[in-house]
Amino acid sequence: MFPQSSTSHNGVLSPTIPPKRKAIPSANPKKAAQLRQVELMKMRHRAQPGDPRDKDKHVAVDQKLHLKVYIEEQEGDERFFWFRKTMGTGKALDLLASQMGVSSDTVPLYLVKVPISGSEDRITLQNDKLLVEQVEDGMQVALSR
Structure with a gap:
């Protein structure tokens, strides 16, 4: 059967597009690892340099750390x-704040490691350590106050 079409206000038929489905975490550890690898590949494709000076430079993939970043007060971005x-x-942290348009003038900002599963606690990252020592490639972090 064909998907239903909806009629727009000018009488022309336009097909309805079903919403994208999010990958459901699998109970099978092998399948879950495979899904994580696919998500990491998608992230690598869409990621932009955190440091604007690295935009025109070639940096090997094994020298990059990819992160999904969001602002804690703003959902969906x-x-x-x-x-x-x-x-x-x-x-x-400074580069992310400037890239995402967040000022740290009045209240200090922190990077918080957000766990993949809801069972783990959120961990505030230490600014005096290397980023790679505290997070793994493909992790999610939040800018928090």
Whole structure:
């Protein structure tokens, strides 16, 4: 059977497009790892450099750390960035704040590691350590106050 069509206000038929389905985490560990790899590949494709100076430079994939970043107070606005593995967390925090348009003048900002499963606690990252020492490639972090 064909998908239903809806009629627009000018009488022309337009097909309805079903919404995208999100991948459901699998109970099978092998399947879950495979889904994570696919998500990481998609993230690598869409990620932009966290440091604007790296935009025109070629950096090898094994030297990049990819992150999904969102602002804690704003739901739905998540973006993908990559950073060099040699970058410190404090520098990455400053770059993310400027890229996402958040000021840290009045209240200090923190990077918070958001766990994939809801059972783990959120961890505030330490600004004096390397970013790669605190998060893994493909993780989700939040800008928090």
